[in-house]
Amino acid sequence: MPKSWFLRFGLLIGLLFLYLPILLLIVLSFNDNRSISVWSEFSFRWYGELMQDDQLLSAAWLSVRVAFISASCAVVLGTLAGMMLARFGAFKGRALFSGMVSAPLVMPEVILGLALLLLFVSLEQLTGWPEGRGMLTIVLAHITFTMSFVTVVVQSRLVSMDASLEEAAMDLGARPAKVFFVITLPLIAPAIVSGWLLAFTLSLDDLVITSFVSGPGSTTLPQVVFSSVRLGLSPKINALATIVVAIVATGIIAAGFYNARQERLRKRDEQMAQQG
Amino acid sequence: MAELIQSEMRHTGFLGLLQRVGLSGRALVMAIPYGWLLLFFLIPFLIVLKIALAESQMAIPPFTPLLETVEELKYQITVTFYNFHYMVTDDLYIIAYLNSLKIAFVSTICCLVLGYPVAYAIAKADPKWRAPLLMLVILPFWTSFLIRVYAWIGILSNNGVLNNFLMWLGIIDQPLQILYTPMATYIGITYSYLPFMILPLYSTLERMDNTLLEAAADLGCPPWKAFLTITLPLSIPGMIAGSLLVFIPATGEFVIPELLGGPDTLMIGRTLWTEFFNNRDWPLASAVAVALLLFLVVPIMLFQNVQGKQGGHP
Amino acid sequence: MATAQPSRTQTKLEPWRDPNEKPYVRIEKVTKKFGDFTAVDDVSLSIYRGEFFSLLGGSGSGKTTLLRMLAGFERPTEGKIFIDGVDMSNVPPYERPVNMMFQSYALFPHMSVEKNIAFGLHQDKVPKAEIKERVAEVLNLVQLSQFGHRKPHQLSGGQRQRVALARALVKRPKLLLLDEPLGALDKKLREQTQFELVNIQEKVGITFVIVTHDQEEAMTMSSRIAVMNRGYIAQIGTPTEIYEYPNSRFTAEFIGSVNMLHGRIVESEPDHSLIRSDEADCDLYVSHPGHAAPGTECWVAVRPEKIAITKEPPAGDNGRNQAVGTVKEIAYLGDVSIYEIELTTGKRVRVTAPMVTRRTEMPITWEDRVYLSWRPFAGSVLTS
Missing domain, CATH: 1.10.3720.10 (MetI-like)
Structure with missing residues (x-):
C-alpha cells in the first residue's frame, strides 16, 4: 500500500467509485422487493425468474x-x-x-x-x-x-x-x-x-x-x-449482473492465482540457477 | 515468418527461388488482415460518405443511388449536399455536436482528476500490491458496460441510494433530480471510461525512473515540488493517451446519455441513432456520422501517433 | 586441425601467408545500406579454414551487420559472399551451412536444454538415435551433461552461454558466427571463458567468426582480427601485427593506449624513417621501411610501455627518440605505474613502467624533471 495518506485516500475513492454501483446491483439482486429503497427479505426470486425468461x-x-x-x-x-x-x-x-x-x-x-x-x-x-x-x-x-x-x-x-x-x-x-x-x-x-x-x-x-x-x-x-x-430498474437484470460479475471475478481471481504460482516457480528456478 | 523481420529487404535483384517462396508466404500473411480491414473498415466509410451525399427516399434501402446508369456505359453522379446543408441550418445538430464535445471534454477532465491519484498510488505501491490493485481497476472493465451504466439508475434516481443517503444525513429534505439530467451523463461517462484513463497513466508512471525523484530530493527539492516539476511533466504522454481513449469514444457515446441523460441531454451519437432508427433517414444519419468523424479526425490522428510510438517499429 | 598443443602461437596456423591456400569465406566488395545509412562500406576480406577470426569495432562500426550478412539475416546491397566456394546471395538463413550464437543467446524458453540443442538436428531430419548421441556429445564438450533436462531460465548466465554455443556447434556448421559471445558475462567469467572458447574451437576445428567490441578479448582469442570503423575495415592482421604495426591512427588508438607524436618525414629509406617532430621537440628514428615521401605530415605512434623513464639523461644516439618533460600525474596500479609527462612543448605523453621492486631506488614523483627514451623499433610511422 502506498505510504502517503493522500494517495491512500485517492485510491480508496477511485476504487469505491468503481465498485459501489456493482456492489449495489449484487445486493439488490437478492432483495425480494422490487423497489430499491425497501429491503424486504433475502431471496433468489429474481434468479428464478431470470431462468424462466426464454427470450x-x-x-x-x-x-x-x-x-x-x-x-x-x-x-x-x-x-x-x-x-x-x-x-x-x-x-x-x-x-x-x-x-x-x-x-x-x-x-x-x-x-x-x-x-x-x-x-x-x-x-x-x-x-x-x-x-x-x-x-x-x-x-x-x-x-x-x-x-x-x-x-x-x-x-x-x-x-x-x-x-x-x-x-x-x-x-x-x-x-x-x-x-x-x-x-x-x-x-x-x-x-x-x-x-x-x-x-x-x-x-x-x-x-x-x-x-x-x-x-x-x-x-x-x-x-x-x-x-x-x-x-428503468429491472430486478431480473440485477440478478443477471450478479451472475456476470461472479463469472468474471472467478476468472480473474483464478488467473491471479495462476500468475502468482508461476511467479513462485520462476523464483524457485532462479535460485536453482544460482546454485548451479 | 521471422525471415521477414528484416525491414530492408526491398532491394531488387535477389529474386531467388526461396526468396520468392518467402515473399509469397509473406504476401499471403499480409493479404488476409489487410483485405479484411479494407473490406470491413475502409470501404464502409466510403459508403457512408457516398450515402451522406444521397437523398433520402421512401424505399428499401431508403436513399437514392449515387451512381446511376443513365445510358449504357454512361454514369451520372448525383451528389447532393442537402443533408449537410440541413444540418447547418437546423440548430438541433449544431447544439448536439457542441454539447457532445462539452460533455466529452468535461468527463475527460473528471477522469483525469479522479484517475491520476489512483494510477499514481498504484505505481507507488509496494510491487506485490501492484498486480492485485491493477486487477481491481481492470475487473469492472470485463463486466458488462451496459450493466454498469444501468447500475447508476438505481443510485441516482429520485428514490435511489444517493438521495436516500443524503436525506438520511439530513443534508437535503427533497430528493434531488439527478437521473435524466446532463449531470447523470457526466457521472456515467466518467465512471465507464475511468479504467481507460488509469491504465495508460499507470504504465507511464510505473516506467518512470525513481532515481529522478531521489536526485531531485538530493538536490534539495521538496516532494511536492518534485511531483510538480518532474513527475507531472513526465507523465504527460500517459495523460494524453488516457485522455484520447476517453474523449474520442465519449464524444460519440450513445448508451450513457440514452439511459441516464433524459430527453434533454442532446449528444450527437444519440441524434445519429434517432435519425437512423426512428426517422429512418439514412442519408442524414450518414451525414451526421461524416461530420462527427471530421470533428474527431484530429484527436484520432493524435491517438494513432501515440499508439504508433508505443507499438514500436522494429 | 585438432592439435593437442594448448597455445595458438605454436600451431603455426597462418594460411593467409600461403598464396596457394584458398580462402574458405570470401567477402567481395560488400556494401550494406539501410536507407541513407551505410552500415558496411565496400568490405572485402578472406577467412581461411580453421581460423578464429574477430571483427573488432565500436558500436556502429558495421561488425554486427557484416556478421548478420554471413548468417543470411541481411542481404548485401552490393557485393557477394562465398562460403566454401558457394555464392550465398540467394541462400536463405535456414539453408546456409552456417550457425550463429546470438548475443542474447536466444535460447528457446519453452524447450529444455536438450530440446534446444536438438532443434537444429530435427530440422535436418537427422535420425533420432544419432540426435541423441550428438546432443550428449556436445553437452559433454561444454560440460553440461547433467543439465540436459533443465529449462533455460533454470541455468546461470555462464551455463546459458555454453548451451547457446552447444546448440550452434551441434550441427557442425562450416562456419560458426558468434555475436559478442562473452558480452553478457561478468569480467572474471569472461576471462576464463575466453580460453575455454579457444580450446573448444581447436577441438572441433570449425571456423569461428566472432564479433566483439572488447579489444582484449579479440587479442586473446583470435588468429586474425579485422578492425572495423564506420563500416569499412581499418586493418586486418594478427593480434601482434595490429598491436605492434598499426597502419593508421584509428587502429593505433583503438587497440591499447598509444602516444601520437606529430611531425614531418625527413628521410624515408628502405630500412628506416627519420621524422622531425615538433611535438616531441626531437628527431624520431624509426627502424621500419619508410613508405611516404619526405616532407609528408605524419604521426609516430609509441606505446606507453615501450618508453623508458629516467631521471638521468640517457646516453648517446644524437638525442634521437629522446624527450624531456615534467611528471604531472602518477597512477599506481600495483603491477605497473602510469606516468603522464608534460614535454617542454606542452604535449602530454603517457608512460607505463613495471614495478619491479617494491621500493624503487629512484622514486619518481610529481614535478620531477625526467627523460624519456625509446628504441628505434618501438615507434610506427602513420600517415593517416
Whole structure:
C-alpha cells in the first residue's frame, strides 16, 4: 500500500467509485422487493425468474455463440496483423494498415455500426451476399472491431519478445512457417489467450454496433437488456449482473492465482540457477 | 515468418527461388488482415460518405443511388449536399455536436482528476500490491458496460441510494433530480471510461525512473515540488493517451446519455441513432456520422501517433 | 586441425601467408545500406579454414551487420559472399551451412536444454538415435551433461552461454558466427571463458567468426582480427601485427593506449624513417621501411610501455627518440605505474613502467624533471 495518506485516500475513492454501483446491483439482486429503497427479505426470486425468461436465455445463447466465433476469428486475424506490425518492418501501405488497425479502438460505435450496416446493405444489393441481416452480419462486424484489440495485445507481446529467438530458429534450419508455429506461436500464446478473452468479452457486451447490423430474429443479450432497462430498474437484470460479475471475478481471481504460482516457480528456478 | 523481420529487404535483384517462396508466404500473411480491414473498415466509410451525399427516399434501402446508369456505359453522379446543408441550418445538430464535445471534454477532465491519484498510488505501491490493485481497476472493465451504466439508475434516481443517503444525513429534505439530467451523463461517462484513463497513466508512471525523484530530493527539492516539476511533466504522454481513449469514444457515446441523460441531454451519437432508427433517414444519419468523424479526425490522428510510438517499429 | 598443443602461437596456423591456400569465406566488395545509412562500406576480406577470426569495432562500426550478412539475416546491397566456394546471395538463413550464437543467446524458453540443442538436428531430419548421441556429445564438450533436462531460465548466465554455443556447434556448421559471445558475462567469467572458447574451437576445428567490441578479448582469442570503423575495415592482421604495426591512427588508438607524436618525414629509406617532430621537440628514428615521401605530415605512434623513464639523461644516439618533460600525474596500479609527462612543448605523453621492486631506488614523483627514451623499433610511422 502506498505510504502517503493522500494517495491512500485517492485510491480508496477511485476504487469505491468503481465498485459501489456493482456492489449495489449484487445486493439488490437478492432483495425480494422490487423497489430499491425497501429491503424486504433475502431471496433468489429474481434468479428464478431470470431462468424462466426464454427470450433472455435465447438471446444469451446467441450472444455466446456470436462471441465465441467472433473471438476465434478475431484472434487469427489479429495475430496475423500483430505479426505484420511487429515483424514485417516498413511494408508498402503500412501507415494505412496501422491506421485501420488502431482506429476501431477509439472510433465511436455509432459510426462503426452505421458504416458496417451500409456496407452489408450495399454488398447485398451488388452481390446478393450477405442475405439479410442476422447472426452472420453480427459476427462479421464483431470480428472487425475486436480484431484491433487482439492486434494491440499480440503486437505488444511480439515487440517485447526477443526477435533473435526467431532468427536463431531459422539459423538452425527451420523455415519461416515452421518458425512461426514452433517458436513464435508458443511464446505469444499467453497474449493470444488474453486477446481471445478480450475479444469474447467485447463481443458479448456490444450493444450499439450489434443494433445496427442485427436483423429481426437475431437479438443478442445486450439488446434484450437494453430494451428492458430503458424503462428503468429491472430486478431480473440485477440478478443477471450478479451472475456476470461472479463469472468474471472467478476468472480473474483464478488467473491471479495462476500468475502468482508461476511467479513462485520462476523464483524457485532462479535460485536453482544460482546454485548451479 | 521471422525471415521477414528484416525491414530492408526491398532491394531488387535477389529474386531467388526461396526468396520468392518467402515473399509469397509473406504476401499471403499480409493479404488476409489487410483485405479484411479494407473490406470491413475502409470501404464502409466510403459508403457512408457516398450515402451522406444521397437523398433520402421512401424505399428499401431508403436513399437514392449515387451512381446511376443513365445510358449504357454512361454514369451520372448525383451528389447532393442537402443533408449537410440541413444540418447547418437546423440548430438541433449544431447544439448536439457542441454539447457532445462539452460533455466529452468535461468527463475527460473528471477522469483525469479522479484517475491520476489512483494510477499514481498504484505505481507507488509496494510491487506485490501492484498486480492485485491493477486487477481491481481492470475487473469492472470485463463486466458488462451496459450493466454498469444501468447500475447508476438505481443510485441516482429520485428514490435511489444517493438521495436516500443524503436525506438520511439530513443534508437535503427533497430528493434531488439527478437521473435524466446532463449531470447523470457526466457521472456515467466518467465512471465507464475511468479504467481507460488509469491504465495508460499507470504504465507511464510505473516506467518512470525513481532515481529522478531521489536526485531531485538530493538536490534539495521538496516532494511536492518534485511531483510538480518532474513527475507531472513526465507523465504527460500517459495523460494524453488516457485522455484520447476517453474523449474520442465519449464524444460519440450513445448508451450513457440514452439511459441516464433524459430527453434533454442532446449528444450527437444519440441524434445519429434517432435519425437512423426512428426517422429512418439514412442519408442524414450518414451525414451526421461524416461530420462527427471530421470533428474527431484530429484527436484520432493524435491517438494513432501515440499508439504508433508505443507499438514500436522494429 | 585438432592439435593437442594448448597455445595458438605454436600451431603455426597462418594460411593467409600461403598464396596457394584458398580462402574458405570470401567477402567481395560488400556494401550494406539501410536507407541513407551505410552500415558496411565496400568490405572485402578472406577467412581461411580453421581460423578464429574477430571483427573488432565500436558500436556502429558495421561488425554486427557484416556478421548478420554471413548468417543470411541481411542481404548485401552490393557485393557477394562465398562460403566454401558457394555464392550465398540467394541462400536463405535456414539453408546456409552456417550457425550463429546470438548475443542474447536466444535460447528457446519453452524447450529444455536438450530440446534446444536438438532443434537444429530435427530440422535436418537427422535420425533420432544419432540426435541423441550428438546432443550428449556436445553437452559433454561444454560440460553440461547433467543439465540436459533443465529449462533455460533454470541455468546461470555462464551455463546459458555454453548451451547457446552447444546448440550452434551441434550441427557442425562450416562456419560458426558468434555475436559478442562473452558480452553478457561478468569480467572474471569472461576471462576464463575466453580460453575455454579457444580450446573448444581447436577441438572441433570449425571456423569461428566472432564479433566483439572488447579489444582484449579479440587479442586473446583470435588468429586474425579485422578492425572495423564506420563500416569499412581499418586493418586486418594478427593480434601482434595490429598491436605492434598499426597502419593508421584509428587502429593505433583503438587497440591499447598509444602516444601520437606529430611531425614531418625527413628521410624515408628502405630500412628506416627519420621524422622531425615538433611535438616531441626531437628527431624520431624509426627502424621500419619508410613508405611516404619526405616532407609528408605524419604521426609516430609509441606505446606507453615501450618508453623508458629516467631521471638521468640517457646516453648517446644524437638525442634521437629522446624527450624531456615534467611528471604531472602518477597512477599506481600495483603491477605497473602510469606516468603522464608534460614535454617542454606542452604535449602530454603517457608512460607505463613495471614495478619491479617494491621500493624503487629512484622514486619518481610529481614535478620531477625526467627523460624519456625509446628504441628505434618501438615507434610506427602513420600517415593517416
